[in-house]
Amino acid sequence: MVRTAASCEQKYRTRTNKSRKYIENAKTHIPGGVESNIRVFEPYPFVARKGEGPYIYDIDGNKMIDYALGYGPLILGHRHPEVVKAVKEQVDRGSLFGSPTEAPSEYVKLVKKAMPSIELFRFTNSGCEATMNALRVARGYSGKEKIAKAEGSYHGGYDYMMQSVDIPAEVYQKGKKCQPAVPWGKGLPKCISDLAVIYPFNEWDETERIIRKNADELAAVICEPVHAGAGCVVPRDNYLKKLRKLTKELGLILIFDEILTGFRVARGGAQERYDVKPDITCIAKVAGGGYQLGGFGGRKELMEEILPSDEGNVYHGGTYNAHAVSVAAGLATLKELSKPGIYSKINRTGDRLFNGLGDLAKDRGVDLWIEHVGSLGEIFFTDKEIRTWRDELDIDGAKWEKWFLNSLSEGVFFGVPHPDGHAFTSTAHTDEVVDRSLEIFDDSFRAVAK
Ligand SMILES: Cc1ncc(COP(=O)(O)O)c(C=O)c1O
Numbered sequence: 453m454v455r456t457a458a459s460c461e462q463k464y465r466t467r468t469n470k471s472r473k474y475i476e477n478a479k480t481h482i483p484g485g486v487e488s489n490i491r492v493f494e495p496y497p498f499v500a501r502k503g504e505g506p507y508i509y510d511i512d513g514n515k516m517i518d519y520a521l522g523y524g525p526l527i528l529g530h531r532h533p534e535v536v537k538a539v540k541e542q543v544d545r546g547s548l549f550g551s552p553t554e555a556p557s558e559y560v561k562l563v564k565k566a567m568p569s570i571e572l573f574r575f576t577n578s579g580c581e582a583t584m585n586a587l588r589v590a591r592g593y594s595g596k597e598k599i600a601k602a603e604g605s606y607h608g609g610y611d612y613m614m615q616s617v618d619i620p621a622e623v624y625q626k627g628k629k630c631q632p633a634v635p636w637g638k639g640l641p642k643c644i645s646d647l648a649v650i651y652p653f654n655e656w657d658e659t660e661r662i663i664r665k666n667a668d669e670l671a672a673v674i675c676e677p678v679h680a681g682a683g684c685v686v687p688r689d690n691y692l693k694k695l696r697k698l699t700k701e702l703g704l705i706l707i708f709d710e711i712l713t714g715f716r717v718a719r720g721g722a723q724e725r726y727d728v729k730p731d732i733t734c735i736a737k738v739a740g741g742g743y744q745l746g747g748f749g750g751r752k753e754l755m756e757e758i759l760p761s762d763e764g765n766v767y768h769g770g771t772y773n774a775h776a777v778s779v780a781a782g783l784a785t786l787k788e789l790s791k792p793g794i795y796s797k798i799n800r801t802g803d804r805l806f807n808g809l810g811d812l813a814k815d816r817g818v819d820l821w822i823e824h825v826g827s828l829g830e831i832f833f834t835d836k837e838i839r840t841w842r843d844e845l846d847i848d849g850a851k852w853e854k855w856f857l858n859s860l861s862e863g864v865f866f867g868v869p870h871p872d873g874h875a876f877t878s879t880a881h882t883d884e885v886v887d888r889s890l891e892i893f894d895d896s897f898r899a900v901a902k
Contacts, residue, residue: 455899457854461495463861470512471499490523493869494853498860503530505880508865516865517889519805519875523868524712524737527798527827528788529880535741538784542777549776555783556774562786563739563749566720567710569729573749574758575774579711579736580608582746583674585768586732587612589748590672590705592757592766600663600673602653603630604841605681607674607709607734611640615648617681629658629842653679654688654840660698672705672732677722680712682841683830683872684823692728705754711736711746715789716798716876717825725825741785745778794879795826801877801886802827808890816897827877830867833900844872851900858896864889 465472475496478485484492491497498510506529508518518530528535560573576582587599599612607613617636625631630652633645649666651659653675663673677692679685699706708730714721715738723730731754736746749755757766788794806824809831813820819835832838833848833855852871859866867875877886 455854455858457850457857460854460858460861460899464857465495467514467861468496468498468510468512471510472496474499474511490868490870493856497869498865505529505531506878506882506885514863516860516863517881517885517892518865519867519877519889520865520869521876521878522742524716524828524874524876525740525742527716527738527876527878528741528785529878530742532741532785532788532880534788535781535784538780539743539777542780545776547775547777548772553774553776553779555776555779559779559783559786560749562783562790563735563747566715566786567723567733567735567749568720569723569731569751570733570749571752572755573747574755574768575779576736576746576748577744577770577772577775577778578608579709579734579746580610581770582711582734582736582748583607583613583707583709584610586707586734586748586750587672587674588768589732589750589754589757589766590707593754594671594705596669596671598647598649598666598669598671600649600651600666600670602675602679602681602841603650604844605653605674605676605679605709607676607711611644612647613674614640615645616650624845629655629840630662652840652842653682654685654691656689656691656694659691659695663698663702663704667702667704670702670704672707673699674707674709675730676709676712677726677728678713678717678825678828679841680828680874681872682838682844683832684825684828684874685838685840685844686823686825687726688839692722692726696728696730705732706730707732707734707750709734712828712874713825715739715786716828719789719795722825738785738789739782740778741781743778743781744772744775745782788879798877798879799826801879801881801883802829804883804886805829805875805877805881805889806831808886809893812890812894812897816894816901818897818901828874830872830874832871847871855893855896855900858899859892862892862895864892866893 475485615633633648710721714735732750833851849871
């Protein structure tokens with residue numbers, strides 16, 4: 453049978469009737485029927501009911517192998533028994549005290565052990581808040597206002613960083629390596645774009661030129677050490693080491709946004725994997741084990757900007773910071789991830805999935821570029837190398853959609869549901885689970901083959 457995009461969609465619709473009805477109804481009181489815009493995909497998202505290990509179940513009773521994993525946090529899979537136990541115990545003791553508790557300190561010791569660049573650390577409730585506060589510390593310390601960020605990078609949904617996350621076709625300057633800041637979406641004041649300096653990840657010469665040119669006005673350079681804004685783009689040619697050397701030479705603060713990579717691409721994140729020490733690191737996702745926890749930390753003299761002082765300091769606060777249930781979940785997760793050999797296992801599973809995908813595409817004659825670092829990766833329907841965010845703009849999105857929807861209707865949810873998304877494996881994904889997924893992916897590659 454020849455599978456068209458329409459027949460893939462029909463198969464999905466047939467399996468997800470209750471989800472369709474729910475979303476239609478939800479749209480009457482929730483914009484788009486979803487709680488975060490990224491959850492929208494065509495024809496409509498399925499509605500989840502429960503998760504178990506590597507599986508997610510929807511309200512129609514479908515069981516799917518899950519490579520989205522809550523968009524990254526669930527590195528131990530859904531409902532890991534140690535995480536569930538820690539959460540239940542904490543719920544029984546209370547959730548919020550408005551006074552310090554003991555667990556945060558134990559938690560931060562594990563963070564510092566994994567990431568020795570962190571000397572002092574503060575908790576937030578999300579990755580967005582983590583980077584937002586890190587930028588404020590950098591501005592407070594340096595007395596300067598501009599921040600350099602990579603084109604295509606996402607650091608959270610607030611005005612300062614909602615710049616050049618994506619660029620509308622009508623203002624996109626094709627043929628250039630990079631262009632000045634473009635606000636992503638409506639509602640962003642023009643004066644905020646003026647505070648963002650945009651550089652192209654993995655294009656070293658242009659990055660250096662732009663950062664040198666703006667150095668006098670820059671408070672910091674923020675960087676996703678694996679460019680996940682482009683799905684997944686791995687740093688090439690010592691890009692991160694060069695960035696570290698340049699920022700040091702110019703006296704600029706280097707912030708690593710390790711919200712996706714922290715405790716995922718290695719215990720110590722990308723800074724361990726690529727052997728580069730930033731001044732400030734932001735974490736979230738895996739760090740909270742599926743609960744609302746993030747944080748930022750770094751060199752003592754920078755983080756001490758936060759110390760309460762009558763002479764003025766950098767403000768950092770929040771009712772729910774270090775929420776006891778989130779810290780319990782995060783602590784249980786970091787303890788599991790402290791076990792010897794666990795990252796070899798996590799990386800092996802990622803290799804099995806992404807290498808397997810590459811082999812299947814080759815066998816079926818489908819042009820595919822794969823980027824992955826251990827358990828984080830993405831596939832791109834293209835015959836060219838994906839080295840930069842701009843490369844990723846030229847992929848065959850329609851092919852990806854057909855492949856994704858066919859896989860979903862056969863029982864695999866392959867990551868953040870967009871062509872520039874990313875997929876993850878967990879410790880719950882056994883070889884058998886990955887191999888079963890690959891059988892389904894093979895069917896999807898046949899569906900999109902020429
Ligand atoms: C690299 C990166 N930074 C920041 C964020 C924002 O994190 P959160 O959604 O927890 O606010 C994300 C979220 O996907 C991310 O991928």
